[in-house]
Amino acid sequence: MISNAAPIRTTCCYCGVGCGVLARPDGQGGVAITGDPDHPANFGRLCSKGSALGETVGLDGRLLTPQIGGKDTDWDNALSLVANRFSQTIAGHGPDSVAFYVSGQLLTEDYYLANKLMKGFIGSANIDTNSRLCMASTVAGQRRAFGTDTVPGNYTDLEQADLVVLVGSNLAWCHPVLFQRLSAAKAANPHMKVVNIDPRRTATSDLADLHLGIAPGSDVALFNRLLVEIDQQGKTDRTYLDAHVSGFAAALKAAQSDSTAALDITHEDLQAFLDLWVSTEKVVTVFSQGVNQSSAGADKVNAIINCHLATGRIGRPGMGPFSVTGQPNAMGGREVGGLANMLACHLDIENPAHRAAVGEFWDAPTMPEQAGLKAVDMFNAVADKRIKAIWIMCTNPVASLPQANQVRAALEDCDFVVVSDMFGTTDTAKTADVLLPATGWGEKDGTVTNSDRTISRQRTFLPPAGQSRHDWDIIADVGRRMGWQQAFDYTSPDEIYREHVALSGVAAKFGRDFDLSDFPTDFDSLTPRRWGGDRFFGNGGFYHPDGKARMLPLSHRPPVSQPSAAYPFRLNTGRVRDHWHTMTRSGRSPRLSQHLAEPFVEIHPDTAEDLGIKPAHLVRLTAPDGTCILRALITTRVRRQELFAPIHWTAEFAPSGRIDTLVQAVTDPVSGQPESKASTVQAAPYTAGFYAYAVSARDVVPDTAYWAKARVGNGWRMELAGDTPRDWDTFARTLFGSGDVVSVTDPKRGVARVAIIRDGKLQGALFAGPEPVAVSRDHLGALLGQNPENVLAGRPVADRPDPGPVVCSCFSVGVNTILQAIACDGLMSVEDIGIALSAGTNCGSCKPELAALLARSSVKEAAE
Numbered sequence: 001m002i003s004n005a006a007p008i009r010t011t012c013c014y015c016g017v018g019c020g021v022l023a024r025p026d027g028q029g030g031v032a033i034t035g036d037p038d039h040p041a042n043f044g045r046l047c048s049k050g051s052a053l054g055e056t057v058g059l060d061g062r063l064l065t066p067q068i069g070g071k072d073t074d075w076d077n078a079l080s081l082v083a084n085r086f087s088q089t090i091a092g093h094g095p096d097s098v099a100f101y102v103s104g105q106l107l108t109e110d111y112y113l114a115n116k117l118m119k120g121f122i123g124s125a126n127i128d129t130n131s132r133l134c135m136a137s138t139v140a141g142q143r144r145a146f147g148t149d150t151v152p153g154n155y156t157d158l159e160q161a162d163l164v165v166l167v168g169s170n171l172a173w174c175h176p177v178l179f180q181r182l183s184a185a186k187a188a189n190p191h192m193k194v195v196n197i198d199p200r201r202t203a204t205s206d207l208a209d210l211h212l213g214i215a216p217g218s219d220v221a222l223f224n225r226l227l228v229e230i231d232q233q234g235k236t237d238r239t240y241l242d243a244h245v246s247g248f249a250a251a252l253k254a255a256q257s258d259s260t261a262a263l264d265i266t267h268e269d270l271q272a273f274l275d276l277w278v279s280t281e282k283v284v285t286v287f288s289q290g291v292n293q294s295s296a297g298a299d300k301v302n303a304i305i306n307c308h309l310a311t312g313r314i315g316r317p318g319m320g321p322f323s324v325t326g327q328p329n330a331m332g333g334r335e336v337g338g339l340a341n342m343l344a345c346h347l348d349i350e351n352p353a354h355r356a357a358v359g360e361f362w363d364a365p366t367m368p369e370q371a372g373l374k375a376v377d378m379f380n381a382v383a384d385k386r387i388k389a390i391w392i393m394c395t396n397p398v399a400s401l402p403q404a405n406q407v408r409a410a411l412e413d414c415d416f417v418v419v420s421d422m423f424g425t426t427d428t429a430k431t432a433d434v435l436l437p438a439t440g441w442g443e444k445d446g447t448v449t450n451s452d453r454t455i456s457r458q459r460t461f462l463p464p465a466g467q468s469r470h471d472w473d474i475i476a477d478v479g480r481r482m483g484w485q486q487a488f489d490y491t492s493p494d495e496i497y498r499e500h501v502a503l504s505g506v507a508a509k510f511g512r513d514f515d516l517s518d519f520p521t522d523f524d525s526l527t528p529r530r531w532g533g534d535r536f537f538g539n540g541g542f543y544h545p546d547g548k549a550r551m552l553p554l555s556h557r558p559p560v561s562q563p564s565a566a567y568p569f570r571l572n573t574g575r576v577r578d579h580w581h582t583m584t585r586s587g588r589s590p591r592l593s594q595h596l597a598e599p600f601v602e603i604h605p606d607t608a609e610d611l612g613i614k615p616a617h618l619v620r621l622t623a624p625d626g627t628c629i630l631r632a633l634i635t636t637r638v639r640r641q642e643l644f645a646p647i648h649w650t651a652e653f654a655p656s657g658r659i660d661t662l663v664q665a666v667t668d669p670v671s672g673q674p675e676s677k678a679s680t681v682q683a684a685p686y687t688a689g690f691y692a693y694a695v696s697a698r699d700v701v702p703d704t705a706y707w708a709k710a711r712v713g714n715g716w717r718m719e720l721a722g723d724t725p726r727d728w729d730t731f732a733r734t735l736f737g738s739g740d741v742v743s744v745t746d747p748k749r750g751v752a753r754v755a756i757i758r759d760g761k762l763q764g765a766l767f768a769g770p771e772p773v774a775v776s777r778d779h780l781g782a783l784l785g786q787n788p789e790n791v792l793a794g795r796p797v798a799d800r801p802d803p804g805p806v807v808c809s810c811f812s813v814g815v816n817t818i819l820q821a822i823a824c825d826g827l828m829s830v831e832d833i834g835i836a837l838s839a840g841t842n843c844g845s846c847k848p849e850l851a852a853l854l855a856r857s858s859v860k861e862a863a864e
């Protein structure tokens with residue numbers, strides 16, 4: 001029963017859009033979720049992940065007690081061990097022999113304390129964060145251009161612009177609510193144009209008037225060409241440049257000597273983009289991981305900013321460069337100084353006056369004078385034993401760092417590894433000496449900052465799972481046990497919040513942008529609020545000592561790994577609509593697991609043909625440090641010789657899908673961010689001796705060369721493949737347990753259908769054959785735990801048509817149902833589909849796919 005009490009106002013824990021959420025707990029561990037109509041990020045909207053938040057708050061799989069060496073223990077033992085081992089390591093080998101690796105998903109208060117403990121008390125700057133893999137190039141680029149890490153604009157700029165350029169951003173899937181706001185603004189303003197710059201076509205490209213499928217890594221060449229065009233068409237803003245910017249002449253000169261050869265797009269498309277950008281005053285250039293995750297990431301950021309500075313199109317409504325942040329608190333982490341090369345509140349670690357001020361404020365015994373190790377270097381230092389004790393909080397580096405097999409080996413070999421997580425089964429948790437159960441979303445309380453500088457509250461509406469404790473509380477306890485009782489004497493997050501607000505006031509005295517002095521000191525009265533006001537830099541006011549921005553001279557540098565005879569294909573990686581990172585939470589939601597239920601690789605049809613890879617067959621990708629087996633998704637959305645694979649699958653869900661085992665640990669020399677989108681690999685068909693599809697009521701770990709599992713309502717669905725066919729009845733028993741076996745086998749054709757039924761209820765079913773098996777996957781999943789009449793038919797009986805793979809996760813509407821309705825009922829628009837089938841009417845995340853299905857149907861009609 002849902003209570004009638006006032007809902008709890010909180011914030012979504014997924015992406016950096018930072019949507020407001022109303023949570024209505026049912027008092028039994030469940031919760032009803034709706035969008036907060038009053039939150040300025042979403043005004044009531046939620047995407048598929050936000051809408052499914054209620055499915056991910058259960059206790060399923062949660063780590064409930066601290067563990068030492070895999071055995072349950074109590075907090076006192078666990079934290080004494082952590083404090084003692086860290087203290088001993090520091091005493092024996094110095095403060096730089098220990099490290100914290102933290103996360104843009106920590107709340108600001110957690111993050112603040114981790115930074116305070118490492119930088120102010122342990123006295124090392126070896127604290128870095130997964131934001132190094134995410135936003136570091138933007139931080140570096142903004143600091144070089146503006147003198148501080150400031151996002152100049154806000155979300156309304158995307159609505160007020162006449163041109164929105166999305167560079168290396170799949171906004172439709174990764175920032176869906178912002179994408180919905182953009183789509184609505186475009187529908188309302190017929191003059192508005194959208195350009196998408198991405199080597200592959202995505203759901204985002206479907207909204208764009210122009211898609212530039214540039215060669216990977218060529219963004220600097222593109223924006224250099226744009227700078228030249230701005231100059232040639234006489235669109236530089238001399239007044240703004242003279243008053244507020246230095247470096248224009250050198251930047252232009254460098255741009256003029258760059259070439260567009262690297263772009264690999266048609267002259268017409270290039271000119272169309274240049275003309276649009278140059279002639280449109282109100283232009284916002286949005287950028288994300290296609291820009292950041294590059295060995296030229298910081299340069300890409302500055303190439304974009306250069307064009308906005310040259311035209312003075314910054315800090316005014318509808319104009320400016322706009323970095324969309326990935327994680328819910330990527331921005332908060334930057335504000336507290338969570339990166340190894342930052343201090344706190346946008347102060348600089350290398351600046352003695354800044355250091356002294358922060359040290360004095362904290363009453364810190366010691367402060368590091370130099371930046372610490374950045375993520376990739378940090379794990380290299382673990383590998384070569386310079387770092388002997390590491391504490392990993394709220395991130396899963398064994399899955400998400402490049403050369404992930406080496407990261408795993410380094411942690412397995414490290415003297416002392418502490419992992420704080422909600423789950424004890426992650427790829428990283430398996431390497432831990434001490435596992436600390438952390439509270440998760442719904443249980444935690446604190447603040448987060450979204451992409452447009454709006455600080456919002458996350459609030460508690462559930463009790464902590466088991467013995468789990470808040471991250472800030474765990475860190476403070478360890479700080480006290482290490483001997484700093486007073487400095488870590490906190491009893492609630494609002495004390496930390498007030499301290500952070502006060503420190504920002506100290507920073508502001510140095511003329512920094514980040515100042516929360518006007519924020520309420522009472523935590524509970526904090527409503528969503530943007531720091532720094534609506535916009536920065538419309539009238540200059542940059543944070544370099546002379547108050548001017550810097551334009552940088554830049555030239556195109558290709559990705560570091562170049563295709564070779566051994567590794568001829570370029571591997572691009574990224575996200576899918578309904579999964580979040582390493583799936584520890586989204587993988588528990590049946591609703592979110594249906595959209596794309598297994599790891600895949602997008603391959604161009606010509607490349608697939610050259611390699612002899614057929615649709616739905618398996619592909620083996622090889623790189624110097626790893627191998628993956630993935631499902632082939634043959635599509636013209638990627639360029640020839642280029643592959644795209646999602647990042648989400650781990651040893652928990654599909655061990656041969658761990659994509660970061662293939663990614664090379666190449667980093668940007670300025671930002672230290674890995675080039676996660678441009679590795680080189682070998683590709684070949686994986687010749688399976690059998691393919692199988694299974695549904696199982698219980699969670700199992702098959703012993704096949706390939707398997708991928710996904711949650712369904714009453715259990716799991718699994719894709720399997722391997723070298724040699726099995727004795728299928730025996731195999732089914734091992735997977736599904738005891739019961740009555742019903743089976744049909746045709747050994748000659750190598751085909752088998754086996755079901756196990758116990759007490760009249762389906763425990764599991766397996767369909768195997770020499771080719772990928774064609775059965776209705778959703779239908780079989782729904783039969784688990786039911787009385788399974790006709791289960792071996794593999795699909796619904798004739799009077800119940802097969803809905804096909806789910807497109808709309810909110811209402812479980814499949815692709816066949818939608819195509820059928822388009823064809824038979826003459827549906828013409830996404831709205832028509834909504835009225836007929838409800839698809840797309842709740843969160844709207846599938847609207848781009850509905851539009852693509854409509855387009856596909858009309859092309860087919862036109863051809864017929």
Ligand SMILES: Nc1nc2c(c(=O)[nH]1)N[C@H]1C(S)=C(S)[C@@H](COP(=O)(O)OP(=O)(O)OC[C@H]3O[C@@H](n4cnc5c(=O)[nH]c(N)nc54)[C@H](O)[C@@H]3O)O[C@H]1N2
Pocket residue numbers: 015016134167168169170171173174175197198199200202215216217218219288289290291294325326327572573574575576577578579580581677
């Ligand atoms: N559904 C979902 N949403 C998420 C997340 C998630 O896990 N799932 N994670 C969140 C996080 S932390 C982040 S950082 C964001 C990431 O959000 P995005 O950056 O939008 O997502 P990605 O899919 O990583 O990459 C975006 C695009 O960059 C393109 N790209 C690759 N190389 C290049 C290049 O050289 N130039 C250009 N111009 N483009 C290139 C890729 O083809 C890809 O389509 O998403 C956030 N939102």
Ligand SMILES: Nc1nc2c(c(=O)[nH]1)N[C@H]1C(S)=C(S)[C@@H](COP(=O)(O)OP(=O)(O)OC[C@H]3O[C@@H](n4cnc5c(=O)[nH]c(N)nc54)[C@H](O)[C@@H]3O)O[C@H]1N2
Pocket residue numbers: 103105106130131133134135289293326327393394395396397399400401402420421422423426438439440441444471573574575580581582583584585647659660663676677
């Ligand atoms: N090849 C490739 N690699 C990539 C990327 C890419 O595009 N390509 N993207 C990179 C980017 S942008 C990012 S942001 C990273 C993300 O990579 P990760 O940060 O490694 O991924 P997550 O799954 O978000 O890990 C968060 C972990 O914290 C746990 N957790 C959740 N809430 C809490 C909490 O409140 N407290 C604690 N202590 N734990 C909690 C979760 O269970 C999970 O194990 O991946 C990076 N890696």
Ligand code: SF4
Pocket residue numbers: 012013014015016017018019042045046047048049050051175176177178
């Ligand atoms: S867009 Fe979706 S995932 Fe991102 S904050 Fe909003 S509801 Fe959450």
Ligand SMILES: [Mo]
Pocket residue numbers: 133134135326327
């Ligand atoms: Mo990210």
